Amino acid sequence: MNATNIIVTVIGLAVIAWIIWYFWLWKGETVQALTKEKGMQEVDVTVKGGYQPASIMVKAGQPVRLNFTRREASTCGEEVVLPGFGKRAHLPQDQTVSVEVLPDKPGEYEFTCGMNMYRGKLIAE
């Protein structure tokens, strides 16, 4: 193994370490939903290469309204699925679509895109 090989290998391993850190170990911030009229908790979620915010704290037993707006042309995020509530919504680009759910028990409720690549969750407490 010559110097080039060693350098390339070290760079390669560094890239692997970076992939693990950047995509797996990184934790996004959690946002607390705001309670509006009639106890409705509301959060605006932007869909652009993922959900922003992707982690939302809500109170269990109170309805939650998620206002999704897809800000990208990629069709990956064109559907949002909330399997825990049996709901799916089609998200046309640049339009806000509201989905109302009721997390009646404390726990984590996932929401994903149609192909399960974008992931977000409601944390009900």
Next chain:
Amino acid sequence: MATPKIQQVQVRDPVCGMTVNPQTAAGKSEFEGGTYYFCSPMCKQKFDADPKRFTAAKVGSHEHGLTAAHSHLSHASEERVAAHSAASHAAQGVTDSQEEAQAREYRTMMRKFWFAALLGVPVLLTMLVEYIPSLREATMHWHRTIGIASAFLTFPVLAWSGNRFFVGAWNNFRNHNTNMDTLVALGTGSAWLYSTIVALAPGLFPEGTRGMYFDVAVIVIALIVLGQALELRAKSRSSAAIKKLLELQAKTARVIREGQEIDISIEEVVVGDTVLVRPGEKVPVDGVILEGESAIDESVVTGESVPVDKKAGDVVIGSSVNKTGAFTFRATKVGRDTVLSQIVEMVQQAQNSKPPIGRLVDTVSSYFVPSVMIIAVVTFLIWFNFGPPPVLNYSIVTMVSVLVIACPCALGLATPISLMVGVGKAAEYGVLIRNGEALETASRLTTLVLDKTGTITKGKPELTDVLPLSNFSETDLLQLAAIADRRSEHPLAEAIVKGARDGGIEMGEPEEFNAIPGLGVEATVKGRRVLVGNRKLMERENISLTEFEAGASRLADEGKTPMFVAVDNRPAGIIAVADTIKEDSIAAIRALRKLKIEVLMMTGDNERTAKAIARQVGISRVLAEVLPEEKARQIELLQAEGNHQKERGGRGSRLVGMVGDGINDAPALAQADIGFAIGTGTDVAIEAADITLVGGSLRGVVTAIEVSRATLSNIKQNLFGAFVYNVLGIPIAAGILYPIFGLLLSPIIAGAAMAASSITVVTNANRLRFFAPKPAEEV
């Protein structure tokens, strides 16, 4: 539970043309009776300065369908539209606009494909020159020029045809996310970038590693875009079942208001309207017939193609087809309350749920893309350090192949797409499956408990025999029993009352009445204490049954239910009631046994009668004399029995299904692993069970199990295919076959394979659309 606003009213900002939601708009202005909404204060300012400029030309521009038409909605009409879209109409709207959007997107994607393909061919040809030695020699001096030209020629392909991959990958990256776009962008991007650097500055690379891969970048993008376009088209087919249901709705209704017949759209029908339906027309909403009679085809909700005769007082379902006569009915349910709307909503919910089998995929797919990236880097390093020369070329080619062959989409699509087709298909046959979990459990059912009354039998018992003991006449006995039973709502009691009425017996009211659940009734009639009920009631009251025995046994053996009558605590006689078995029960039970399901019958009826019925329909195990509140306990015992067998090394745990009506059997349905509620079409107990059989026939249980099994095996095929594809494809792309066979996959083949794998999954799921239950005579 709160329901989602499937579609919000969207309006167009008259200044910039952007779509805005009136509720969240940055501002609004009134002009000439119209309300306009703006995306930003700036737009509002511009509008207010010269509103005419922005309003004159816009009206009539129908390019954007609904939105353009709504751009100058007044408040009142906006609310009306909002109300409409909240009704079942919304679902229709979504399917329509979704369909339109999908068609538009398909066309764009195909244009992008052709653009990439047309530019790809010449680039591919110039690259092929490399492989023909004589041509290679001849174009030696042009090599660099061709390279630079190719770089320019292919850049628009990446920038336009492939832009969604790069934009998507970047957006994902910023969110610490990855998806298929990441892989495609990395694969094609690195191929293009490497080749461009080689073309511009060949001196940077040692002799022999100056390969260019513009063809790879372009063809891979072309193939993947084509794959996505075909996938989109196939996907739109998989939601066909719901569309079919919605298309069946009538568009208008003819109502009689203030003595006038007027045609209005079905959204305007309100509860209480009198609606007129002529032969051949569709019933617009749910209601009760006021006048007239007809045969009505309810197959849209029940899946039963034989029309049902209806007369005044009968319930009609919206979207069913009036065949023969004209009638008027009073609307009782409109909008999203109609049976059809509820069915559509339930089917949509089920299509969006996730069966447990999909959970493994979730875990896999969240680690998938980063893992593939790591494998790609490892592949590069292995070839770079241990590969044959020119190492850099081999490293690049294999890395790109690994990136573009991996297909997370096939994995992600495998479960939901089959579920969508399967659940929709079941709904077509009047079988409503609550969610993915119910579907998966139904496919693995081992034991099925059938309630007798109303499930196997028609649930409309009729009076058959009256056997008085010596001190009573037939008429006296029937009269006493009928009056005692008069206030009871039990079907057996109703049969006795009806039998007495039909026999012309004079009826009166009981002075006192008390229903004893599961046993019978006690009442005071003409000053005498009358008991009518089953054996348990007589035993409880210490009334000797010896005089009853012979008659009771004979009746029970005939499948009739003997009801014992005691007057003033002394036996008075037996009245027998019998229920008729539904026409298709026997065939359905035979079909269930063919599906290797153990079928049991459960009833509150006495054992002899129950066994007689069971014999007629081919059931060997009977749970008789079960009180209503004990039904759930019996199911629990059966489930425990299964676990016990398992502990002793028997076959897997027992999954018990229960079929009954959604109201009386609700606790048992809930206790069962799968509860099947038998509805009667007009009274769908949608909330009650895991699976609702709208048609009211046991045949629906067979269909439910068949559809579930077909769907689950389809999901398994998809998952297996997707897993195997990735598990085999990635190592081959990495060059695992090279040391043995000298075989290396071209990244172009890898890209084609990836496109094919998603299409295969969607196509396989669409095979389920051809599912049809076996006809009764074949089972």
